[in-house]
Amino acid sequence: xxxSSYFIPTLxxxxxxxxxxxxxxxLRAGLIRKLTSGVYIYMPAGLRSIRKVExxxxxxxxxxxxxxxxxxxxxxxxxxxxxxxxxxxxxxxLRFKDRHDRDSCxxxxxxxxxxxxVRREIHSYRQMPVNFYQIQTKFRDExxxxxxxxxxxxFIMKDAYSFDTDEKGAEKSxxxxxxxxxxxxxxxxxKFRAVEADTGSIGGNxxxxxxxxxxxxxxxxxxxxxxxxxxxLEKAEVRCIQNNxxxxxxxxxxxxxxxxxxxxxxQEVSEFLSVSPERLxxxxxxxxxxxLAAVLVRGDxxxxxxxxxxxxxxxxxxxxxxxTVRSVTGAPVGFAGPVGLKVKIAADNNIKxxxxxxxxxxxxxxxxxxxxLERDFKVDVFGDLRFITPSDACPRCGxxxxxxxxxxxxxxxxxxxxxxxxxxxxxxxxxxxEKEAVMGCYGIGVSRTVAAAIEQNHDNDGIIxxxxxxxxxxxxLPLQVNEKDVAEAAESIYKGLMEKGIxxxxxxxxxxxxxxxxxxxxxGIPLRVTIGSRExxxxxxxxxxxxxxxxxxISYHGAVETIIDKVKELYDKAE
Ligand code: ATP
Ligand code: MG
Numbered sequence: 001x002x003x004s005s006y007f008i009p010t011l012x013x014x015x016x017x018x019x020x021x022x023x024x025x026x027l028r029a030g031l032i033r034k035l036t037s038g039v040y041i042y043m044p045a046g047l048r049s050i051r052k053v054e055x056x057x058x059x060x061x062x063x064x065x066x067x068x069x070x071x072x073x074x075x076x077x078x079x080x081x082x083x084x085x086x087x088x089x090x091x092x093x094l095r096f097k098d099r100h101d102r103d104s105c106x107x108x109x110x111x112x113x114x115x116x117x118v119r120r121e122i123h124s125y126r127q128m129p130v131n132f133y134q135i136q137t138k139f140r141d142e143x144x145x146x147x148x149x150x151x152x153x154x155f156i157m158k159d160a161y162s163f164d165t166d167e168k169g170a171e172k173s174x175x176x177x178x179x180x181x182x183x184x185x186x187x188x189x190x191k192f193r194a195v196e197a198d199t200g201s202i203g204g205n206x207x208x209x210x211x212x213x214x215x216x217x218x219x220x221x222x223x224x225x226x227x228x229x230x231x232x233l234e235k236a237e238v239r240c241i242q243n244n245x246x247x248x249x250x251x252x253x254x255x256x257x258x259x260x261x262x263x264x265x266x267q268e269v270s271e272f273l274s275v276s277p278e279r280l281x282x283x284x285x286x287x288x289x290x291x292l293a294a295v296l297v298r299g300d301x302x303x304x305x306x307x308x309x310x311x312x313x314x315x316x317x318x319x320x321x322x323x324t325v326r327s328v329t330g331a332p333v334g335f336a337g338p339v340g341l342k343v344k345i346a347a348d349n350n351i352k353x354x355x356x357x358x359x360x361x362x363x364x365x366x367x368x369x370x371x372x373l374e375r376d377f378k379v380d381v382f383g384d385l386r387f388i389t390p391s392d393a394c395p396r397c398g399x400x401x402x403x404x405x406x407x408x409x410x411x412x413x414x415x416x417x418x419x420x421x422x423x424x425x426x427x428x429x430x431x432x433x434e435k436e437a438v439m440g441c442y443g444i445g446v447s448r449t450v451a452a453a454i455e456q457n458h459d460n461d462g463i464i465x466x467x468x469x470x471x472x473x474x475x476x477l478p479l480q481v482n483e484k485d486v487a488e489a490a491e492s493i494y495k496g497l498m499e500k501g502i503x504x505x506x507x508x509x510x511x512x513x514x515x516x517x518x519x520x521x522x523x524g525i526p527l528r529v530t531i532g533s534r535e536x537x538x539x540x541x542x543x544x545x546x547x548x549x550x551x552x553x554i555s556y557h558g559a560v561e562t563i564i565d566k567v568k569e570l571y572d573k574a575e
C-alpha cells in the first residue's frame with residue numbers, strides 16, 4: 001500500500017473526549033472515528049488490524065473443530081421470551097418494533113438464535129458434538145459506553161456455542177476452547193491471564209475470563225503468589241473465616257442500647273464508639289425477586305452482589321429504596337440491624353465467629369452493643385457473601401494473594417442445559433432416549449482486543465503493535481521522495497516485499513522527514529526501513545524496530561531478504 005493513495009488520517013492533537021491511552025492513540029493514529037456515543041467507524045488501517053485478529057481467531061477456532069456460520073443481528077422477541085431473557089435482560093438489550101408491530105431486538109449475544117437453529121437441525125447424537133461460531137457485530141445499549149471501542153455499544157464479537165450429548169463431552173469442548181483462546185491471545189502478542197469468573201446474566205455453572213493485564217482495565221483480578229489460582233474479584237472465593245476480632249472467645253455480654261445521633265456509616269459509628277469496624281456488623285436490605293432480605297457482613301467487608309444472587313438463586317436483586325428500608329426496619333437508612341427484623345436474613349460466613357458485636361438498632365439514632373448470633377437473632381442462610389480483601393488468603397493453597405487489573409477480552413461459559421431445556425433443544429441418544437443438549441458458549445471481543453493490545457503496547461510517541469495484529473508489518477520510509485535513487489530504491493524494496501507476501505506500507509508522501517517519523521511512531525508499525533540518500537550512496541538503508549530495541553544499517557542489496565528474516569523473527573517472538 002502506498003500512503004499517498006491510502007487513507008490514514010492521523011491527528012496531532014489528542015482529542016479531548018478520550019480518557020485512556022488506547023482510545024487516544026486509536027483516534028490519533030486514524031484507526032477509528034466516532035459516529036455517535038459508543039458507535040465507531042473502523043478506518044482502513046484500524047480495519048486491517050481487526051481483520052488480523054479475526055484471522056488468528058478463525059485459524060484457532062477451525063483448528064479446535066468449530067464451524068463458522070453467520071447469524072443475523074436482528075432477532076425476534078419470541079426466542080427471547082422462550083428463554084426467559086426478554087424480561088430479564090437489562091436495558092442493554094435494544095428492543096424495538098418492526099412495521100408489523102412485531103417485537104424485535106438487536107442481538108447482544110446469540111444463545112437464543114443458535115439454540116433455535118440447533119433444535120431445528122440437530123436431532124441425533126450422531127450429529128454431535130458440534131460447535132458453531134461467528135464473527136459478527138453485536139449491539140448492547142451499554143449504560144456507560146467509554147474508552148472508544150473498549151466498551152462500545154456496537155462492537156465486533158466472535159461468539160461460539162457448543163452442543164454436546166453429555167456433561168463429560170461439554171467439559172471436553174470447554175477445555176478445547178480454553179486452549180484455543182490461550183493460543184489466540186498468545187498469537188495476538190498479549191500478556192494475559194485466564195481467571196475464574198462469575199456467570200452473570202448468561203447463566204450456567206462455570207466460567208473463565210481471559211484478561212489482558214493492564215492498570216487501566218475495568219476488572220479487578222486476584223491471583224495467588226504461590227499457586228495458579230486467579231479469579232475475577234467478583235468471583236474470588238473467601239475460603240477461610242478470618243479471626244474476627246481479639247475477643248472472639250469472650251462470653252456473650254448483656255445486650256445494650258447506645259445512642260448514636262446521626263451516626264449512620266460504619267466509619268461514623270466506629271469512630272463515635274471508638275471501636276474498630278471489624279466489631280460492627282453491616283445490615284443491608286435488598287429487594288430479591290418478590291421478597292425482601294437483609295444481608296449481614298462484617299463492618300470492614302463489602303457485600304458481593306454476584307455471590308448474594310447465586311446464594312439466593314435470585315433473578316432480580318437490588319438494594320432496597322430508602323422508603324423500603326424505613327418500612328422494614330422502622331428507621332432511616334443507617335440504623336438497620338438484625339435484631340427483631342422480620343425478613344429473611346442472609347449472612348456472610350465471617351459473621352459466624354463474631355461475639356458481642358455492634359449493629360443497628362432499627363430505630364433512628366440507635367445502635368445495639370453486645371449483639372450475639374442465636375441469642376439475639378437467627379440467620380436463615382450463611383454463605384460466602386463478601387468481596388475478598390488483601391488480608392484474605394488464597395482459597396486454594398492459603399498463600400498470600402495479589403490484586404491487579406485486567407481488560408476482559410474473552411469469556412467462556414459452561415452453560416449446561418439452561419437454554420436447551422427452556423427452548424427444547426433435544427436429541428435422541430444411542431438408546432433412542434430424548435435428551436437435552438449440554439451447551440457451552442464462548443466470546444471474544446475482537447474490537448476490544450485491538451484496543452487492549454494498544455493499551456499494553458505503546459510509548460509516549462504512539463502505538464507499538466505486536467506484529468501479528470499490526471495493520472502493516474513493514475513501513476518503508478524514503479526521506480527524499482523527489483530524488484530518483486531514493487524513490488527507486490524504496491519502490492524496489494516495496495515491490496520485493498509485496499511479492500513475498502509481506503504487508504508493507506510505503507510512505508511516499510512528499511513531507512518533511514520529521515513529520516513522517518512522527519506518523520510512523522504514532523501508527524506503530526513494528527519494522528521501519530528508512531531510505532536516505534546519504535546512506536544509500538554507501539549501499540545502505542536503515543532498519544529500525546518500533547520497540548526501539550534495534551536500529552541497524554543493512555545492505556541495500558539483499559535488504560528484502562534481511563527484512564523478511566526480521567519479520568519472521570518478530571513473529572517467532574510474538575508467538
Ligand atoms: P463486560 O463485563 O466487559 O461487559 P461481558 O461479560 O458483558 O463483558 P460477554 O457477554 O461475555 O461480555 O461478551 C464476550 C466478550 O465481548 C467480552 O469478553 C468482551 O471482550 C466483549 N465485549 C463485551 N461487551 C463489550 C462492549 N460493550 N464493547 C466491546 N467489547 C465488548
Ligand atoms: Mg457486559
